[in-house]
Amino acid sequence: MDIGFSAEEQRFREECRDWLHSNVPDERRPLDAADALEFDKAWQRRLFDAGWAGINWPAEYGGRGFSIVQQVIWLEEYAKAKAPWIGANFVGVNHGGPTLIANATDEQKAFHLPRILKAEAIWCQGFSEPGAGSDLAGIKTRGRVEGNELVVNGSKIWTSFAHVADYQELVLRTEEGSERHSGLSWVICDMHAPGITVRPIRKMSGMTEFCEVFYDDVRIPIENVVGGLGNGWTVAMSTLSFERGTGFIADQVKQAQEVEDLIETATGNGMIGDNRIAEELAQLRAEVAAARAMTYRNISEVEKRGQPGPEASVIRVFTSELGRRIETMGVRLMGEEMLDFRYGDDDQVQDYLRGFASTIAGGSSQIQRNIIGERMLGLPRSR
Amino acid sequence: MDLTPNDEQEALRFATIAWLEGNMPLAEARNRAPTLWSGMKEMGWLEMTRPEMGLDHATEALIFAELGRFLAPVAALSTAVAARWTGLLDKVAVALRGHVLDTVGTTSALGLFDGKAGLIEFAAESATHGLDLSTLQVRLDEMPSPSLIDEPLAALHFRLLAAAYGVGCAEAAGDMATEYAKVREQFGKPIGSFQAIKHICADMAVRSQVARSQLYYAACALDAGDADTAFYVAAAKRLADQAALENGRANIQVHGGIGMTDEAQPHLPLKRAHLLQFVAPVETADLL
DSSP, X not given: OBOOOOHHHHHHHHHHHHHHHHHSOSSOOOSSHHHHHHHHHHHHHHHHHTTOSOTTSOGGGTSOOOOXXXXXXXXXXXXXXXXXXXGGGHHIIIIIHHHHHHHOOHHHHHHHHHHHHTTSSOEEEEOOBTTBSSSGGGOOOEEEEETTEEEEEEEEEEEETGGGOSEEEEEEXXXXXXXXXTTEEEEEEETTSTTEEEEEEOOTTSOOOEEEEEEEEEEEEGGGEESOTTBHHHHHHHHHHHTTTGGGHHHHHHHHHHHHHHHHHXXXXXXXXXXXXXXXXXXHHHHHHHHXXXXXXXXXXXXXXXXXXXXXXXXXXXXXXXXXXXXXXHHHHHGGXXXXXXXXXXXXXXXXXXHXXXXXXXXXXXXXXXXXXXXXXXXXXXX | OBOSOOHHHHHHHHHHHHHHHHHOOGGGXXXXXXXXXXXXXXXXXXXXXXXXXXXXXXXXXXHHHHHHHTTOOTHHHHHHHHHXXXXXXXXXXXXXXXXXXXXTTOSXXXXXXXXXXXXXXXXXXXXXXXSSTTOEEEEOSSXXXXXXXXXXXXXXXXXXXXXXXXXXXXXXXXXXXXXXXXXOEETTEEGGGSHHHHHHHHHXXXXXXXXXXHHHHHHHHHHHTOTTHHHHHHHHHHHHHHHHHHHXXXXXXXXXXXXXXXXXXXXXXXXXXXXXXXXSOOOHHHHO
8 A cells, every 4th residue: 555656647747737837717716607607618628728628538539538546636736726616517527428428329429529528518417306306216307209309398406507508418207107217318408499498596605506497398309318218327327427436536635725724714813722623623634634545545446446336425425524514614713704794705604505515416415324324334225 | 546455465454354253252352361462472463563574554554453343452552563663572561641551461561651652661460450341451640751762653653553443443333233233123124224223334334434544544654754644643543533432332322222231242342442542642733
């Protein structure tokens, strides 16, 4: 076992650092939706032009085809350089694109993949529904086959970036009377098609990052089905497993920086003299170190075995809850100043309010604990 | 960068487990055979830390975590550290602030004194069992002044091995609870099928994984001479102590009524966890 990097890997780190140093924009990502979209597109385009887009995509699809250790290095340097979140490009680059790579026809890949990497097409995800959250297999949105088209009716919710998206990875029920995981299909949905209504949802942080989407007799060509009619569940799950493994690295570097900042703040305003504050900061610092150790360990396992195991859920539960505690400490150190927060402010309160998403989105902490209990520990199923 | 054991380390780990299962079952922790110490010595664990053995701290951490899982005698920690930094090959007990632990057959003990490792001499005649039923201890009204080991790494080494014991202890409690949850039935089902129990077991697994991961990182940092090694080792010990204590308590809760009894085993890892927290303890300042 060792925590060192080879000379070649060190050189690669230098290369990442140098490029990021001279290219990361000085301004922060704007909060206004339209400005943020332009900002996200410009940044993604800059990454693409310099050859840094799609670091985990195979080279034949325009990606960099980095090894897993190179991805770790890039993501660590990316976070250390405080490079922007990829924002609106998130779904295309991290979910939609990888799913297409694993499941789509050559024609579909040739059309969509370059557009995603160049930020010419923004994607959103249509998985959750009002009645299908943690229980994703409860999907009710229907697609009736009519000739060579699907006629879609229903609604999706918590769809990030739907209000700016060009395409959606839409999972719907294409087999009448089917239940649970069977009879679902994964479809490329054109978000500009007639019959689609998007209603942005304002979050308690004041941000409108996600939306409700309604489908009223929306017609989708049947060739937009990816991976075959009725195979939607398998196709959707291939997306989820693609991004595990290295997905936590950037969060951890960010968390480590946040804890160091909090220690500095508490030292500056004297609150570190309160033993309970000092104790909790010490605890957070130890746990952030452990989160990195656990991710390194998981990545080493994935490199040996080829596939992430249920241990990814352990990292997921631990880092998301750790993040929540860091954000809570952030507002604790603000004291009464917290009360001056207004929608539009980009500060510790904003981070704290947004942070609630981390233990809910993409499988809540409670669902993750079921996965740990059942798939890792071998306890009998609850349902 | 690789934080997984290699094949050689795994082979060593499995051989260790096989011997411990046969010779040191956890169920008999309060009634260890007098020949156990010489058996451990023959297996080489007490001297595996000597430089001429050519083993790194990562390998030690793996093996000591297994010893900790079976609630092995705590003097293995101090003896192994003394073997590495003083060349002493005889048994050395563990010195706390006012106690000496695992005292049979020795009159010297190793502990931390103002953050530095040192050795004391003590009189062993009054040894008794205390909270941890697997460990004989002596209470000292006054700690003799230590002869300090002139090497700062000795303290980190001691703390690292104690953290490894804590990781093993946490895992023992977690495994015990999970296995019980699979077989104990109520309402016509194994209790592990209820989320209320399942999530307790999941939390125990999370704590164990967190502590073990940090243990590996700290061991590698010590091997590599990383500038922040002291922090990484302190973090490993803090998280191992917490995992052992919290898993120890949760294990008793999962067992229900039987978990509260003297006859059943769940109290053994909990009591061991309470003892380990005083071995090379971590202060807040070590982490900030």
